[in-house]
Amino acid sequence: MYPFKKIEExxxxxWEKKGTFVARCDPKRKKYYLLEMFPYPSGKIHMGHVRxxxxxxxxxxxxxxxxxxxxxxxxxxxxxxxxxxxxxxNKTKPDAWTHKCIDWMRLELKKxxxxxxxxxxxxxxxxxxxxxxxxxxxxxxxxxxAYKKASSVNWCPACETTLANEEVIDGGCWRCHTxxxxxxxxxxxxxISEYKERLLADLATLKEWPERVLAMQANWxxxxxxxxxxxxxxxxxxxxxxxxxxxxxxxxxxxxxxAPEHPLVREMIRGKPEETEALKFIDKVTRESKNVRCASEVxxxxxxxxxxxxxxxxxxxxxxxxxDYVLMEYGTGAIMAVPTHDxxxxxxxxxxxxxxxxxxxxxxxxxxxxxxxxxxAYEGDxxxxxxxxxxxxxxxxxxxxxxxxxxxxxIGKIETQWRLRDxxxxxxxxxxxxxxxxxxxxxxxxxxPYDDLPVELPKDAPFxxxxxxxxxxxxxxxxxxxxxxxFPARRETDTMATFFDSSWYFLxxxxxGFNQGPFNKEEAAYWMPVDxxxxxxxxxxxxxxxxxxxxxxxxxxxxxxxxEPFSRLLTQxxxxxxGQVMSKSVGNIVDPDSIIKKYGADTLRLFILxxxxxxxxLEWDERGIEGSFKFLNRVWRIQEDLKRQAxxxxxxxxxxxxxxxxxxxxNFKFNTAIxxxxxxxxxxxxxxxxxxxFSKLVVMLSxxxxxxxxxxxxxxxNKEGIFETEWPQYDPxxxxxxxxxxxxxxxxxxxxxxxxxxxxxxxxLRELVLADQKLNSWLEGKPxxxxxxxxxxxINLVV
RNA sequence: GGGCAAGUGGUGGAAUGGCUUACACGAUGGAUUUAAAAUCCAUUGGCCGCAAGGCCAUGAGGGUUCGACUCCCUCCUUGCCCACCA
Numbered sequence: 001m002y003p004f005k006k007i008e009e010x011x012x013x014x015w016e017k018k019g020t021f022v023a024r025c026d027p028k029r030k031k032y033y034l035l036e037m038f039p040y041p042s043g044k045i046h047m048g049h050v051r052x053x054x055x056x057x058x059x060x061x062x063x064x065x066x067x068x069x070x071x072x073x074x075x076x077x078x079x080x081x082x083x084x085x086x087x088x089x090n091k092t093k094p095d096a097w098t099h100k101c102i103d104w105m106r107l108e109l110k111k112x113x114x115x116x117x118x119x120x121x122x123x124x125x126x127x128x129x130x131x132x133x134x135x136x137x138x139x140x141x142x143x144x145x146a147y148k149k150a151s152s153v154n155w156c157p158a159c160e161t162t163l164a165n166e167e168v169i170d171g172g173c174w175r176c177h178t179x180x181x182x183x184x185x186x187x188x189x190x191x192i193s194e195y196k197e198r199l200l201a202d203l204a205t206l207k208e209w210p211e212r213v214l215a216m217q218a219n220w221x222x223x224x225x226x227x228x229x230x231x232x233x234x235x236x237x238x239x240x241x242x243x244x245x246x247x248x249x250x251x252x253x254x255x256x257x258x259a260p261e262h263p264l265v266r267e268m269i270r271g272k273p274e275e276t277e278a279l280k281f282i283d284k285v286t287r288e289s290k291n292v293r294c295a296s297e298v299x300x301x302x303x304x305x306x307x308x309x310x311x312x313x314x315x316x317x318x319x320x321x322x323x324d325y326v327l328m329e330y331g332t333g334a335i336m337a338v339p340t341h342d343x344x345x346x347x348x349x350x351x352x353x354x355x356x357x358x359x360x361x362x363x364x365x366x367x368x369x370x371x372x373x374x375x376x377a378y379e380g381d382x383x384x385x386x387x388x389x390x391x392x393x394x395x396x397x398x399x400x401x402x403x404x405x406x407x408x409x410x411i412g413k414i415e416t417q418w419r420l421r422d423x424x425x426x427x428x429x430x431x432x433x434x435x436x437x438x439x440x441x442x443x444x445x446x447x448x449p450y451d452d453l454p455v456e457l458p459k460d461a462p463f464x465x466x467x468x469x470x471x472x473x474x475x476x477x478x479x480x481x482x483x484x485x486x487f488p489a490r491r492e493t494d495t496m497a498t499f500f501d502s503s504w505y506f507l508x509x510x511x512x513g514f515n516q517g518p519f520n521k522e523e524a525a526y527w528m529p530v531d532x533x534x535x536x537x538x539x540x541x542x543x544x545x546x547x548x549x550x551x552x553x554x555x556x557x558x559x560x561x562x563x564e565p566f567s568r569l570l571t572q573x574x575x576x577x578x579g580q581v582m583s584k585s586v587g588n589i590v591d592p593d594s595i596i597k598k599y600g601a602d603t604l605r606l607f608i609l610x611x612x613x614x615x616x617x618l619e620w621d622e623r624g625i626e627g628s629f630k631f632l633n634r635v636w637r638i639q640e641d642l643k644r645q646a647x648x649x650x651x652x653x654x655x656x657x658x659x660x661x662x663x664x665x666x667n668f669k670f671n672t673a674i675x676x677x678x679x680x681x682x683x684x685x686x687x688x689x690x691x692x693x694f695s696k697l698v699v700m701l702s703x704x705x706x707x708x709x710x711x712x713x714x715x716x717x718n719k720e721g722i723f724e725t726e727w728p729q730y731d732p733x734x735x736x737x738x739x740x741x742x743x744x745x746x747x748x749x750x751x752x753x754x755x756x757x758x759x760x761x762x763x764x765l766r767e768l769v770l771a772d773q774k775l776n777s778w779l780e781g782k783p784x785x786x787x788x789x790x791x792x793x794x795i796n797l798v799v
Numbered sequence: 800g801g802g803c804a805a806g807u808g809g810u811g812g813a814a815u816g817g818c819u820u821a822c823a824c825g826a827u828g829g830a831u832u833u834a835a836a837a838u839c840c841a842u843u844g845g846c847c848g849c850a851a852g853g854c855c856a857u858g859a860g861g862g863u864u865c866g867a868c869u870c871c872c873u874c875c876u877u878g879c880c881c882a883c884c885a
Contacts, residue, residue, distance in 0.1 A: 001837085212803050212880080219802070219881060226885080244885060257885090300883070325883040335885045343800080344883065419884060537879075610823075611811060616804095617878085619811060623824055630837095631823085637838085672813070675822035682822095685839085743818050748866040750818055788865055794817050798865045 002636040002708070004600030011707040012113055020723055021115040023071040025510075025523045032068035033527045034060040035506055035566075037535030037543070041076045041101040041123075045108045047575040047582055047608075047620065048536065050592045054605045055572055055614050055668070056534045057114045061703035062665050064115070065727040071527050073509040074109065074116040076102050078125035079432045079498045081159060084470075087431075087463045094431040095459065098125055108593060112601045113706050115723075120512045124501035129508065130433040131454035132518035133500055136550075138436060138447050139557060145191045146425075148445065153424065155183035161428050187426040188435055188494065192549050196221055196420050198563075199548055208568035210615075213540040220541050222419025227403045229336060229412040231256055233268070234308040234317060240264060243331035243417055246338065247406065248399040251387040252359035253311050253336035255319045255349070257302065259328040260285040265305070268320070272306035278322060285324045300325045300348050311336075312411035313402075314388060323348065331417055339377065346377040360395045361385045423546070425497045430461050430470040432495030440482035440489040449483050455491070469493050502543055503550040506530055506565055517559075524560055533566040540571065570668060573617040575608075582620070590620055602705035603629040609670040609704060632708055635681055635701065639715060643688045650687040653680060654696060655734035661700050662727070670704070677701065691716065696728045743794040744769055746778040762789055769795055 015021060036056040039049055060072040083094035090097070102123060109116070122129050140146040155161070158178040173180055192199075200221045203214050226245035233240060242256060258265055260282040269275045281303045302323030309320050325344065326335055339349035339356045349356055356374065360382040384390045390398045406412030426435070434455045436448035448455055458477045461470035471477060472493040482489035504518065510527040511520035535543075544566070551565040574581050577588040595604045607628040612618040646654075657680040664673035677700060684693070695716055702709035702722050713722040737758060742765070744752040752774040756765060766787060769775070779799060786798035 210803095215803060216880060222884070224884075242885080246885080323883090325885095327884075330884045332885095337885085342885075344885085417884080540880080613812085616812095621811065621824075624811070627824055633837090671811095672822080675813075678822055741818090745817080745866075748817090748864095753818075786865060788817095790817060794866090796817080796865050 002633055004602060004632075004708070007711045008111075008113060008601055008707040011710045012110060014710070014721070015115070016118075018721065020721060021070075021072065021117050022119055023069065023073075023117045025526050026069055027526055029069035030067070031071065031527055032060075032063045032532075033071045033530045034063065034532045035073065035509070035530045035534070037533075037539060038075045038077050038502070038505060039105065040080060040082070041078055041098060041105050042082060043101040043104055045105055045112075045592055047590060047592060049109075050112065050604065051575055051608050051614075051618065052534055052536065052572055053109065053112065053114050054608050055570070055670070056532075057112075057605075057706075058609065058665065058670060058703040059532055059534075059668070061115050061706060061723065062727070064723055065699070065702070065725065067726070071120075071509070072116055073120040073122075073512075074114070074118070075120075075122035075505060075509070076105070076124065077498065077502050077505070078102065078123045079130075079495075079501055081161075081429065081431070084429060084431045084463065091463075093459065094463075095125070095457075098123075098431075111596055112592070112605070115706070120509055122505060122508055122512050124433075124498070124505065125431070127454045127456050128515075130501070132504075132508070133433040133496060134436040134448070134453050134455060135450065135518060136504065137433075137496070137500075138450065138453075140190060140553065141437075141447055143553075143557070145194065145553065147189055147191065148186055149189055150184060150186050152182045153185050153187055154180045155185075156180050185426075187424055188437075190423040190425055190549075192423045192546070193418065193420055195549050195552050196223070196418050198552055199420075199545065202548070202552075202563055206564060206566075206569070209566075210569060210571055213537070213544065213569060213571060216540045217545060220420065220545065222417075224417050224419075226415060226417065227406060227412045228332065228415045229406065230312055231309045231318075231334075231336070232312070233320075234310055238264070240309060240320075240334055241332045242334045242336045243415065244336055246341065246399070247403040247412075248384065248387075248390075248395040249338040249341045249359055250311070250313050250336065250402060250406075251384075251390075252338040252340050252357045253318065254316075254339065254355040254357055255321055255337050256309055257321045257323045257326050257335050257337055257348075258305075259326040259333040260322050260324065261328040262322075262333045265322060268307050269305050274304055274306040278303050278305055281322065300344065300351070302348065302352065304352075312409075313406065319354065321352075321354075329421070330419070340374060341377050341379055343377040343379065346374070357386055359384060359386050423497075423549075425500055426494040427497055428469040428493075429495050430457070430463075432498060433501065434471070435492045435494050435496060437492040438480055438482060438489050439492065440485060440487065442487060443482055443484045443489075446482055446484055446489070452483070469495075471495070499542060499546050503546040504554075506533075506547070507554070507560075519559075521559060528560065529562050529564060530566045532568045532570065534570045534572060536574070537571040544569075570614060572614050573612065575618050575620060577620040579619070595625065599625060599629045600707075602708045603632060606632065606674065606705055610674045611671070613671055614668050631678060631681070632705060634685075635697070636708075636712070638681070638684055638689060638694055638697075639712060641688070642694060643690050646690040646693050647687040650683055650689065650693060652734055652737075653683045654693050655730040658696065658700070658728050658730035659735065662730070665703065674704065698722070699725060699728055740792055742792070744772065744775065745794060745796040746775060747798060748796060751775055751778050758792070765789065765795070769797070 034056055036052050060070050064070045078098050083098045086092065086097045087094045124130060137146055156173040156176065156178055158176050159173060200218060200223055203217055206214060224245050226243055227247045228241050228243050229250065231240045231242060232238065244250065265282065269278045300323055302321050305320045305322060307320040308317050311318050326333065337345040337349065339346040339354065340358045341360055360378060362378060362380060362382040381395055384393045384395055384398045387398065390402055393401065403412065403414050407414055434457060436453060436455045438446045438448060440446050458474045461474050463470055478491050478493060480489055480491050481487065507519040507524055507528065511523040514520045547565050551560070552563065554560045555563060576582065577590060580586050580588060582589050592604065603625065607625045608618065610628060611621065611624055657676050660676040661673045664670065664676065680697060698709050698712045699722060710722050739755050740758050741753050741755045743750060744754060752772055754768060754772060756768065779797070782799040784797050784799055788796040
């Protein structure tokens with residue numbers, strides 16, 4: 001058993017002392033910026049962190065031996081609610097609690113031997129960092145991108161805070177799962193919607209991002225093209241616009257539906273016999289929070305308003321309804337309903353006995369023309385019917401023609417709708433960046449002058465866990481003089497959502513001590529964009545979208561020259577145990593520290609890379625860990641018996657292994673790279689290695705098991721550290737074999753193999769194959785119709 | 800409801816148009832040992848067969864191809880993400 005504990009401590013000290021991983025901006029050298037998503041400092045690292053950071057560390061150490069100037073930083077996403085909760089529970093301060101957690105986590109990360117440049121460490125909760133959050137906010141405020149709006153927000157009664165739409169999951173708080181409510185508040189927003197076109201279009205430039213993430217982002221931005229159609233109320237000719245993406249179905253629009261909150265509703269129903277019932281319904285729906293209302297599988301409910309509207313394409317009189325399934329926030333808050341070609345409308349129409357009209361006829365099956373026989377909406381393509389001058393056209397063609405025609409007639413307007421909403425960043429919380437705004441009775445909303453930044457968090461806020469933000473209770477903080485008129489004024493007590501902090505930290509790492517701005521332009525120009533970003537799929541939408549938004553903003557104000565922050569993205573899979581995600585609530589957590597104690601960090605690193613490809617889920621297996629440990633010991637023992645000269649076959653194997661391992665590491669296929677190294681070790685056991693071969697093996701292992709490799713490297717008599725040396729090269733000439741085995745198939749089935757010289761001609765090979773005794777029974781009396789030869793590989797005889 | 804993955808031995812996985820099951824775990828046998836651990840060596844998809852050998856097998860069914868785990872179509876299952884989005 002090799003002395004992993006001693007070795008790991010020794011080399012960790014050596015790297016730190018020598019500054020092996022300290023990065024320096026050097027425009028003469030080729031850079032490589034490798035970044036893993038920084039952690040929230042909860043106190044302990046878990047297997048997910050270990051996996052994420054091991055993948056990154058291998059890539060980073062590998063690039064270093066390939067001669068790149070590597071930037072590989074680490075920091076802490078240190079603001080957020082858990083610190084406040086801990087403060088309430090344990091009677092500590094969020095500040096003290098967070099710093100204790102950071103210290104502990106840093107120690108654990110160091111024990112894993114990750115090659116970070118610790119000189120660049122940042123914590124978002126330090127005022128030298130969040131000062132620049134405030135600076136960025138003020139820049140956005142100047143550009144009109146940060147604005148205040150009274151609006152109904154998602155409110156979590158347990159956390160006593162507002163939540164972004166993105167933070168409401170299945171109708172509950174993303175953190176504590178409590179059902180959210182709606183509440184009216186004045187909130188700060190960032191106008192991310194102004195960047196929607198660019199955020200969508202530039203996805204096409206992210207060639208090295210996973211398809212899945214690109215699809216999720218595109219979905220989230222949610223561009224849809226359609227027509228705003230102007231229906232009119234029959235009684236007063238007032239316009240009621242609806243949005244549709246299916247202009248081809250408009251002749252089948254037999255009723256329209258308004259959201260209960262629609263501003264025209266109350267006025268419409270006034271004095272109608274239906275008024276009482278409609279008001280009751282509106283009241284019921286608006287009292288329900290959005291989550292309850294949007295829960296799937298709930299039956300669509302609605303009431304008739306007593307009004308009628310005119311469908312502008314055929315002047316048909318259609319009833320106007322109110323229903324809970326129409327949302328005020330999307331489109332115009334009103335829809336046209338086509339029960340024959342939209343399943344949701346169909347169910348609603350059948351329930352309430354509303355009229356239907358078929359306007360698209362399937363060309364494949366004969367879908368019924370008569371509405372009586374319809375059992376479900378036909379949502380596929382077909383030919384227009386009952387659609388005036390558009391009859392007979394394929395519906396996809398009609399969709400465009402009808403839209404254009406409506407626009408020309410002035411009864412509609414071609415329009416694009418987006419799903420992306422502006423980003424709500426206000427939080428009624430203490431442990432976050434104070435929003436640098438002052439409210440003055442005379443001057444109104446006044447930004448804090450740049451010279452007065454940072455607006456520091458007061459250290460002595462009270463933590464009772466009740467009644468909203470602790471910041472609002474700190475007089476010293478709240479009561480200020482207006483920077484303009486110097487009369488008493490009041491400070492904003494909301495803090496920023498923590499996603500703000502993480503939307504630009506990758507830029508801060510380029511020049512973490514810089515005090516003239518959020519980052520040094522020259523250094524950012526050198527290091528950025530991040531060449532490889534690695535993190536969990538859970539950040540596929542929000543964090544990545546916000547970071548892209550910030551990057552585009554920095555470009556617009558002339559601070560950077562590039563459009564996208566992350567050139568290449570890898571989303572690593574989760575770590576499972578017994579088929580379930582490791583989590584406290586399930587109680588199946590394996591503590592990385594216990595594994596380090598038992599087997600060492602190198603074994604843990606090796607196992608986590610070998611057990612599965614980085615993108616897929618990884619099933620934790622204690623026995624697999626032992627296998628990895630055994631492998632390292634097996635390598636360790638090679639040094640005891642080195643030969644003078646290695647066998648030619650082994651030298652050949654070495655060159656093949658170098659090729660395979662190099663290519664696999666480049667492509668993040670660590671599991672097969674390790675498999676190739678294992679095969680190489682098996683070959684060494686068979687043939688016996690010399691010093692040169694063993695040295696190459698050790699270098700190839702160094703990104704994966706760095707302490708282990710450094711130690712063996714030193715024992716081989718090297719004075720420089722292993723990360724000063726170069727990655728081994730293979731000789732292409734050594735990959736060529738003299739003899740190759742060609743597989744012989746008859747009608748696609750394996751029947752024989754023959755070994756022939758590499759440079760054999762096809763004719764010669766054909767002769768040899770036809771003379772092969774083994775094939776006799778398969779070829780007997782049958783003429784060979786075709787002779788397929790895949791050079792160096794296989795022959796297939798078709799008889 | 801929509802989108803995206805995935806489905807291969809007892810297990811994790813390998814092969815992305817050309818020898819299915821690399822590598823590892825587990826299991827079995829052997830060597831070493833007073834013994835065990837550790838280590839080293841060998842065997843290990845299923846069925847038939849004394850053997851040589853043959854047949855079958857990559858979720859199911861069909862198709863394209865000389866040849867399909869791989870490409871196409873239909874279906875089933877699982878996972879993830881999104882979702883009354885008009």
